[in-house]
Amino acid sequence: MFSQEELSKINKLINTSKNILILSHHNPDGDAIGSSLALNLLLSNLGVHSTIIVPNEFPKFLKWLPGAKNIVIAEQRLKFTEIAFENADLIFCLDFNSASRINHLKDKLSQSKAIKILIDHHQQPDVFDYVYSDTSQPATCQMIFKFIEALGENSLIDKNIATCIYTGILTDTGSFRFRNTTAETHMIIANLIEKGIYPDEIASNVLDNNTPEKIKLLGTVLDSLQIIPEKNTAILSLTRNQLKLFGYQKGDTEGFVNYGLSIIGIKFVAFFMEDIHNNFIKISFRSKGDFDVNQFSRKYFSGGGHMNAAGGRSDLDMKDTLQKFKNIINTEIDEIS
Known part of the structure; x- marks a missing residue:
């Protein structure tokens, strides 16, 4: 987790930045989309606007998630994406450890003068201005939950945010079957359920949508x-x-x-x-x-x-x-x- 000093600085950045981007990796999966949406919705609850950009299209089984319709697909909106990076003063980089994971957006990220904050659970991360990297975590969504708690904003996690976080944890743990699923994971899930989510509905939306x-x-x-x-x-x-x-x-x-x-x-x-x-x-x-x-x-x-x-x-x-x-x-x- 970020240090208390870093959290204080990040909190200030969130409240003073005018153009915040939330960025995730090429071929975004449930954890990438879930973590991006959860952070976007949290910032919205704080009264702060942000824009989610992903390099390319994401799966249909994630389109139902709260706020998914507002995600910008970079390869479909090239000019918008270019301007967004030029104007950005704060960029959250979620669920990827290297600029190579965002393909054609790599140069835009590296050339951006914005402050860059990494929250990710993959090994060997690149250098960012602020780094929360923990390979023991089963999902970036779990890290987003802990980040929100560390900011002291747990009360702002509503049903929509809880839904997005649960989806990312569900998909990245193989429906809680992988070894990196911990007691902490299940305690966080219990907290999310208390926010009003229905795990059976989420699982059905994600897993039971086969053609x-x-x-x-x-x-x-x-x-x-x-x-x-x-x-x-x-x-x-x-x-x-x-x-x-x-x-x-x-x-x-x-x-x-x-x-x-x-x-x-x-x-x-x-x-x-x-x-x-x-x-x-x-x-x-x-x-x-x-x-x-x-x-x-x-x-x-x-x-x-x-x-x-x-x-x-x-x-x-x-x-x-x-x-x-x-x-x-x-x-x-x-x-x-």
């Missing part, structure tokens, strides 16, 4: 399953043509990688998906126990993330990427247990 095409796409993913039994590893994959066949929409493959971890004995899953627009492969890694997919992804696939959840990429084609992965698992990884 027939998405279910068929899931079937295709599961049909691709390969197992390396001696390394307790599962492999899933999707090609660009398969995505197009089932009318892929952003967010449709959310959570697919976790099906691999549901298999008895599997400790490590890799999900390879060709980007639908560009010539590279996006990779999602998940693990159980002590196998560090963050380090694995950084070393072999130009990625990173958390110990049990990370992402990477490959510029090889699908066949060569899968072969590279199998070679690494079979020859360079001693044991996954």
Whole structure:
């Protein structure tokens, strides 16, 4: 958490800044959108205006969240985004640790003269003016809750803010199944429920919104399953043509990688998906126990993330990427247990 001196300065910045931006990462997920909206709504309750900007579109299953319609999609509003960065005097950077995670907005952030405040739970953060970085936290939304408490503004957390925070924690903890879900997490959830949220409704909005095409796409993913039994590893994959066949929409493959971890004995899953627009492969890694997919992804696939959840990429084609992965698992990884 920020020091008391830092909190005092941040509080003053919030109340004196004229143009506040809230920024999150490329391909924003539930934690990115939830934390951004929660902070935006909190500032609004304080009588302070702010603007949320994300680099590109976010999944439809998050569009129902309070305030989501006001989020600026940078690639759709280039001129507005350019002016917003030029005029910004305070920028909150949420759920990303490096300017590289905001893609085409990287230069705008680095060139901005605004004060930059980072709140994030990923490893090895870049340099910002104020940094609240804690890799033990399961979600940036949990950190936003603690930040609001540290500011002494818990009473301003209303049902809408609680809904956004709960959504981010729900999605980034795999519905509270991941190891980084702590007693503190559940105590915060209890506090959010006291604010009037209904966890069943939120879970339904986020998780139970599948189209027939998405279910068929899931079937295709599961049909691709390969197992390396001696390394307790599962492999899933999707090609660009398969995505197009089932009318892929952003967010449709959310959570697919976790099906691999549901298999008895599997400790490590890799999900390879060709980007639908560009010539590279996006990779999602998940693990159980002590196998560090963050380090694995950084070393072999130009990625990173958390110990049990990370992402990477490959510029090889699908066949060569899968072969590279199998070679690494079979020859360079001693044991996954």
